[in-house]
Amino acid sequence: MRAMQNFHPRHFAIVPAAGSGSRMGAVRPKQYLPLLGRPLIHHALSVLCASPDIDKVFVVLSVDDAEWSRHDWSTLGGKLVPLFCGGATRADSVLGGLRAISGEAAQSDWVLVHDAARPCLAPWHIDKLVRELAHDEVGGLLAVPVADTLKRADPQRHVAGTVPRDSLWQAQTPQMFRYVMLRRALQGATDVTDEASAIEAAGLRPRLVQGDATNLKVTYPLDLHLAEWILQNREGARP
Ligand SMILES: Nc1ccn([C@@H]2O[C@H](COP(=O)(O)OP(=O)(O)OP(=O)(O)O)[C@@H](O)[C@H]2O)c(=O)n1
Numbered sequence: 001m002r003a004m005q006n007f008h009p010r011h012f013a014i015v016p017a018a019g020s021g022s023r024m025g026a027v028r029p030k031q032y033l034p035l036l037g038r039p040l041i042h043h044a045l046s047v048l049c050a051s052p053d054i055d056k057v058f059v060v061l062s063v064d065d066a067e068w069s070r071h072d073w074s075t076l077g078g079k080l081v082p083l084f085c086g087g088a089t090r091a092d093s094v095l096g097g098l099r100a101i102s103g104e105a106a107q108s109d110w111v112l113v114h115d116a117a118r119p120c121l122a123p124w125h126i127d128k129l130v131r132e133l134a135h136d137e138v139g140g141l142l143a144v145p146v147a148d149t150l151k152r153a154d155p156q157r158h159v160a161g162t163v164p165r166d167s168l169w170q171a172q173t174p175q176m177f178r179y180v181m182l183r184r185a186l187q188g189a190t191d192v193t194d195e196a197s198a199i200e201a202a203g204l205r206p207r208l209v210q211g212d213a214t215n216l217k218v219t220y221p222l223d224l225h226l227a228e229w230i231l232q233n234r235e236g237a238r239p
Pocket residue numbers: 015016017018019020021022023024029030031060086087088089090091093094115116117118217218219
């Protein structure tokens with residue numbers, strides 16, 4: 001790791017893409033499912049690689065990924081670097097990516113972690129996150145305020161209570177933190193489903209940057225249709 005503090009921190013994207021997509025139930029991991037004629041992951045990578053804010057884009061693939069090399073990524077340019085170091089969980093994959101770039105990243109460089117499974121990432125999402133967090137001591141994440149009434153279920157799936165939704169937000173990605181802070185937090189964290197949780201477990205408070213619902217995560221088959229609709233109907237318009 002480059003120890004020197006830099007006054008103009010760089011921004012690296014890490015895209016964890018080593019999952020199996022079990023909830024999708026498809027014949028291949030969802031990051032490679034076709035979406036508008038390209039592998040699903042291509043859409044977010046394309047936006048990240050085209051962003052003037054991002055210096056490099058590291059994709060974390062499983063160690064035995066056999067599909068990456070079957071596709072043509074050349075249109076995305078020289079910022080894109082595949083890393084075959086995915087782990088058993090999303091957090092393991094992100095930590096593997098952070099370790100793999102230790103020779104390149106300085107302690108205070110920013111890392112934006114973005115799910116391969118969020119193909120509707122738009123340029124304005126990155127722009128807003130980077131601008132709003134530029135002078136933040138901790139970093140933060142895109143998120144949207146919860147809009148629905150929330151119910152807690154009992155084991156028989158009856159309503160056990162209504163959870164006040166005030167102050168509740170749904171976490172999205174990218175999630176943006178300083179390289180060294182994120183690496184230390186993930187090394188010390190257990191059972192976290194996002195980077196912010198690891199930072200929180202380290203006693204810090206990530207900032208919530210308001211995103212929008214178009215940046216959905218493809219988890220179930222219906223989400224693939226929603227993503228396709230969003231990408232086809234967006235036409236550059238910001239919601
Ligand atoms: N061991 C893992 C598990 C997940 N991911 C990545 O983390 C992101 C978000 O995870 P999720 O939506 O849960 O993807 P999967 O783990 O593939 O899906 P599932 O939980 O349904 O199996 C995805 O881009 C996925 O590829 C990863 O890099 N390494």
